Amino acid sequence: MTTADRNSSGLTPHEARARFRDGLKVPTAGWCSGWTQANLIAVPRDLAYDMLLFAQRNPAPCPVLDATEPGETSSAIFDGDLRTDLPGYCVYERGQLVAEVDSVRDYWRDDLVAFLVGCSFTFEDALLEAGVPVRHIEAGTNVPMYRTSRPCRPAGRISGPLVVSMRPIPADLVATAVRVTSRYPAVHGAPVHVGDPKALGIRDIGRPDFGDPVQIRPGELPVFWACGVTPQAAVMQSRPPFAIGHAPGMMAVTDARDSSYLVP
Known part of the structure; x- marks a missing residue:
């Protein structure tokens, strides 16, 4: 498994997401230089406040960059489809990993709230x-x-x-x-x-x-x-009925710039 193929660092987020949507399964370190990558965790609406509060109380591992309305599959910083445009996903039921897939279109629910969490x-x-x-x-x-x-x-x-x-x-x-x-x-x-x-x-x-x-x-x-995999470790320990996360290291490539998160 390689982190990046030739010229992947020069791709735009749109180009990278198209490759992932077509089935390319690869860690995204080194991809789309200058564009921000994010962890994904999606939980049912009735758990969303708890997840948001967990992130607020643990800002080092869980810095939230954006969150969706229930059922939405894109966000202000991700002009793609959160169900298909990451290289890999993990699906959890009662804290157990039940599927590792390259699309969660068949698992997505109208009550899911998706959080995009900062990535190192x-x-x-x-x-x-x-x-x-x-x-x-x-x-x-x-x-x-x-x-x-x-x-x-x-x-x-x-x-x-x-x-x-x-x-x-x-x-x-x-x-x-x-x-x-x-x-x-x-x-x-x-x-x-x-x-x-x-x-x-x-x-x-x-x-x-x-x-x-x-x-x-x-x-x-x-x-x-x-690390932004922390919310998934919390899902494994807390055992909510359902959750979706990115496959570790296989991130959401957003339309935000790295420079947007640089402080003096």
Whole structure:
């Protein structure tokens, strides 16, 4: 599985979404340079307030960029079809993953409220421009993601653990990575942890819960950012009757610009 095919970084969101709609299933790191990517979580209307409150109480992993009216399949920042225009989806019933599909048209319901949550892929171009390597892009794989032992603050019927993404960073560039990503608070911002994964309850850094493992080379430190897969981990723990999420690493490519989320 490769992260990006030739010229994918230069595609527009419309062009990328057309490829995904046609069945291309691929992680989206490195796609559509300069355009913001987002996590997707869709829940029934009677659970939407709890999910919104969960996001408000846990802004680092769950920064909401947009939300739809019940049943809507596009949004102000996503001029496509949320049911078909992502590379992959996860469908949950009572917290159990019941389907991994490339379209949820047959699963979509008129009462679903969809949330688009900021994604750390948004600041990866800025990291690369600052000379900070991004290993999963180099390797052509999905970013590694881990459930942690840190609980998120619960909200109503929604509770769950913090999920983090990890990028190995040379020790002398960690401060640069922190500085660069702290300027993108709407897409997870600065790291939540640097160094020993056991401090997050991660027992084996070589076995991510989502995504693919990456090599940590001598002189590098694992650096962890809050991750927008956190709402799906909350769905797994809270066991609502129904929910739809993106396949981890296979994001919604929006029509918003990365620069829109950059703060001075």
